[in-house]
Amino acid sequence: MGTASSKKHTKDLSRRNFLKGAAATAAGIASVGLIGCNSAKPQSSKQEAWDTEAEIVIIGLGAAGLAAAIAAKKEGAQSVLCLESAPEEFAGGNTRVSGDMLMIPDDVSSGVTYQTTLNDSYEVPSEYMQAWAEGVCGNMAWLTEELGYDLQPGTAAAPEFPGLPGSDKIKTYYVDGICGFSSLWLPFMDTAAELGVEIMYETRATELIFDTTTKEVFGVLAGDKRIKASKGVIMACGGFENDPDLLQNYFPGIGCPNPFYNGSPYNVGDGIRMAQKIGADLWHMNSIAASAICGRTLSPDSRSAGFLNLSSKDYIYINNEGERFMCEETKSLARHGKLKDKGIWPLLTVPTPSHVIFGSAAFNEKFLFGSIDYMGWSIIAEPGPATNQALVDAGVLVKADTLAELARKIEHNADAITATVDRYNSMVAQGKDEDFGRGESVYDNYFFSAEKASGTSDVTTYSNTKTEVLKAFPLVPIEGPFYAMEVALGLLNTQGGAKRNGESQVLDIDGSVIPRLYSAGEFGSIYAYMYNGGGNISEAVSTGRIAGIGCAKLDPWDA
Template sequence: MTDWNEEVDVLVAGSGGGLAGAYTAAREGLSVAVVEATDKFGGTTSYSGGGGVWFPCNPVLRREGVDDTVEDALTYFRAVVGDRTPAGLQETYVRSGAQVIEYLERDEAFKFQMFPWPDYFGKAPKARLDGKRHIVPAPLRAAKLGELSESVRGPLGTDRHGDPQPDYLIGGRALVGRFLLGLSKFPNVALHLNTPLVELVTEDGAVTGAIVERDGQRVAIRARKGVLLAAGGFEGNDELRQRYGVPGAARDTMGPCGNQGRAHEAGIAVGADTDLMDQAWWSPGLVHPDGRAAFALWFTGGIFVNQAGERFVNESAPYDRLGRDIIEHLDAGTATLPFWMIYDDTEGVVPPIKASNVPIVEAEKYLEAGLWKTADTLEELAVEIGVPAAALAATVARFNEFAAAGVDPDFGRGDEAYDRAFSNGEPPLTPIVKGPFHAAAFGISDLGTKGGLRTDTAARVLDTAGEPIPGLYAAGNTMAAVSGTVYPGGGNPIGASVLFSHLAALDMRAR
């Protein structure tokens, strides 16, 4: 038996997409406690540049006259995910996302807008090449959120470089802010920062609450309806990454420092089954002067070369697909870290990257750290980065021929809609001709691990026999990803987090 210090209907561990569960529970009349391990709300969601959700046929898209159908979207999703995750789970995700937006838009705290973002497997059946399955939260003026705005994690420039807080919350921060704004209306909600989950409490096989740590003291919180674990992944924990075989290092993740896998371990301790524990949401990462590789996309030029001075991937592929290709080459020994982006002086010494996520600082710092190299000729640049001079010159000459022809027969750069998303629909094949020539060091980054506790379609956590553990739910990166080993489209991770947190709260209401 446990002596409870506090009692609520619903306990939510984590404050990113899991806030959807807290909001839904509170709106449905349940009392809620949110416990966040760090000093800021938002988790990995708050670091998302767009904060988008992949919810086909939702009200925002319907108002814009988008002619998509749920059946087409489901055909696409199943084609790329395959049978790696249960068909029912996939169907729930694709069919139910629109309902969440309908639910949220009844509250003036929530505003969304269409932001076209092509599906990531453009050759799959029923892929939406115009990107009209994706919406983002509208920017939110910080003043509207009041003092709570100072408690929202990010942006990355603030957290990594000390940049001033902007007047508007955008992207993932806007989504988190809007959930906090919605929650502020309800008197039955308690939000706790610096309160990590320690362990779950069970009685007769059911989860009845949890032990958290607050101000150095253990606090037992009873959850009459259930506990939702939505505390992110374990990307910040090198020991767990090694245990489960997740490539890369905690140093290079885009997840916040609090994502240590406590919720995963708490769930496993009470019998939860797991899946996809060696998986993450991958991306190439520009290496910054602090030594960390950070997610970067939107390349307007440049090619990647390996230690042989040769291209080895489609540099414009969707970032998770690109990251996985890079990891395969690392495993095979056909690429090593760092690998290099080769580019010319068209835009100067700064690499042709328009979305570095972690802001690029003064060029001198990269040059001093040996992360950016410059030389008058490609042969001299090859010496600087330690690759064969003749091979690098030949690689660039071959690529320039492709650029002139507008076709990349080696790696298909530009063959899919996403490849061309940042080049006005044209093949992203920019010749490398203007000296001096430059190289920028790259590594492998991730947006968080995606392995976690197995759940059913109501987000109920399953035990190793496939049966729900009463009172326990999971969503976000604490839940084994509905998308399996792939990343179907922008907004899929946050969308799944929001949806399954929402469904968990509805199931708890019905208990």
């Protein structure tokens, strides 16, 4: 992954004519014409004038939105319009900057069994789980046979939780065998352009236009534009990982209210508010997919973060009281930011604020963010500094000759930091970390309880044996000059949103279908607790496909 050959392939991909398609899109939007002008206030009447229209309006241009657009077009929809809040250069949501990996089980039954186990006690109705499994399994034929993409097996997360029931049938795939580099998003854009999908960039949808009595959806309000959807609206608008207010309410990390983000900064929870205004039910709002401990990449004020990886061992993490709060190596055991503790999988606790403190060996050895070069907003969309010295120059990384000076620069208690580093170095000299056992082997079964997962005392179907998950290594002292960087849990995406049924139709709080309204992707995901890597992208493709086909089959409300 991230090889020179894959980068070359990516450059070839990026030269594909989706930009030409975008130009054609602009002409297509112009050809739609302005139906009329009106105030920006949503109206429930079908008779109001519209600024533009399409049979199907899709909010979002990630995998979910593009899959919906492509499927709708292939189902016979004459006009499909995607609304993208970002400018064209930053379009694509989290898919654009993800690993673009698809988790596709070998069979539906195994997929249901495996994901039901991962959801643990956070149950999802069986009919919805069945529909999810059928959808993600159906991605293989749709992507390869219908769209002609070349899916090649991946090695990561295949499966992510081996040993669980159904895990032997869990596989992952990459388009053209390329991990990241927008390897799914780019061909999706090509296909959408070829099919004549229209795109409006820098068009942020904030309201649904609907009948206040029946809730039937007629269109979308975006800025001052009233956009008509004669067949329906598909909400593929992503999550809320970049909205401070929603994070305050739903982010489950107690004492960690300010996580960083690895994905698109344009995911600000617009879909949540639109869903609430129409009376949609919400689910899985506390389900979060994260990476691990991340550092700022662009500036001291930006929440855009990179995947921190110090190859040398002369570093520690300190919390807001200047004390170590974890064995630094256990972060590598996190599964999408969740770390097993007492038999459950809470999000990794990274107090606000926390810092990594390290010495000259770590600074001189490798670039702090050099371990992953194929995904993440700060890699694909908006690259930051590329060397450790450049991080210092940007003010992201702080350097000092003494710990007291370092503490002053990061506005921390000098006595506390000095005492913490001195204690750590003294334990290094003794060869034993008495506080967290760093450097010692770690043994665990690492997965769920076998008996709990299977619901029986018969555990012969998979192993519950503890194994060595971290190998022992010698401790290394922290020596000056000293460096510090603020760190936090990096969010990949949120899973919560409008509750949907197996046909990707949005449900209201009474469980009834809201007419002509669909959702897809991480906005209302099936994942209530844990999930396998590639599951979000695969679900985005399947739910988008299902929503696009279903919406295309509707009769227009203005027929």
